[in-house]
Amino acid sequence: MYKILIVEDEPAIAENISYVLNSEGFETKWFATGIDAFNEFLANGSDLIILDVGLPDINGFELCKKIRKESNVPVLFLTARSDEIDKIVGLEIGGDDYVVKPFSPRELSARIKAILRRVDQKGEVEPNLLFQIFEDKNRIKYKDKTLDLSRYEFKILSILVKRPGSVYSRDKLMDLVWDDPLMSMDRTIDTHIKNIRKKLKEIEPSLDMIKTHRGVGYSLKEYK
Numbered sequence: 001m002y003k004i005l006i007v008e009d010e011p012a013i014a015e016n017i018s019y020v021l022n023s024e025g026f027e028t029k030w031f032a033t034g035i036d037a038f039n040e041f042l043a044n045g046s047d048l049i050i051l052d053v054g055l056p057d058i059n060g061f062e063l064c065k066k067i068r069k070e071s072n073v074p075v076l077f078l079t080a081r082s083d084e085i086d087k088i089v090g091l092e093i094g095g096d097d098y099v100v101k102p103f104s105p106r107e108l109s110a111r112i113k114a115i116l117r118r119v120d121q122k123g124e125v126e127p128n129l130l131f132q133i134f135e136d137k138n139r140i141k142y143k144d145k146t147l148d149l150s151r152y153e154f155k156i157l158s159i160l161v162k163r164p165g166s167v168y169s170r171d172k173l174m175d176l177v178w179d180d181p182l183m184s185m186d187r188t189i190d191t192h193i194k195n196i197r198k199k200l201k202e203i204e205p206s207l208d209m210i211k212t213h214r215g216v217g218y219s220l221k222e223y224k
């Protein structure tokens with residue numbers, strides 16, 4: 001699972017970002033100061049850093065320079081001012097991309113996925129980068145195409161996409177998905193999985209995104 005550090009001193013913005021990224025299968029950690037984030041990065045690393053330019057303790061540009069002395073981790077800037085944009089684009093600060101406040105978290109998430117796909121060294125990206133979940137609309141996009149899913153298919157696939165590699169038993173899936181699990185039989189999960197697989201294959205025949213763990217259950221495939 002990709003780990004993303006959010007460095008942002010406004011809690012409401014940070015919460016918003018965390019919520020959307022978590023719903024799309026990313027692990028996030030939030031820091032309100034640059035120094036705390038930097039120490040965390042040195043100690044535990046990260047796959048990408050979302051970095052607000054205006055922080056209370058250190059300017060985002062300065063922090064990015066410090067990070068660049070240690071690592072090539074992708075950095076996406078959050079900025080509110082056009083003169084900051086000029087600086088990001090014009091100077092050698094070492095950022096990979098930026099979004100301008102106010103922004104939609106969906107837009108941010110799409111940018112992050114694009115950066116991660118670009119920098120993925122192995123050429124095989126984590127499967128959750130291929131999905132976008134729209135919780136409010138019960139809709140999932142796969143490779144930028146909307147899947148035509150039933151209510152149960154939507155729920156099952158959302159669960160799998162949110163935790164790539166985690167294996168869910170049929171019982172567990174039924175508990176999470178059905179309002180009244182006792183009313184349905186075990187086989188129904190298999191049938192729904194079969195339908196989801198078919199719909200994914202219609203969009204991308206060469207990939208098998210859902211892994212069967214014989215006698216155990218199902219997971220979203222993961223590469224890492």
Ligand code: CA
Nearest residue numbers: 009052054055
């Ligand atoms: Ca700020």
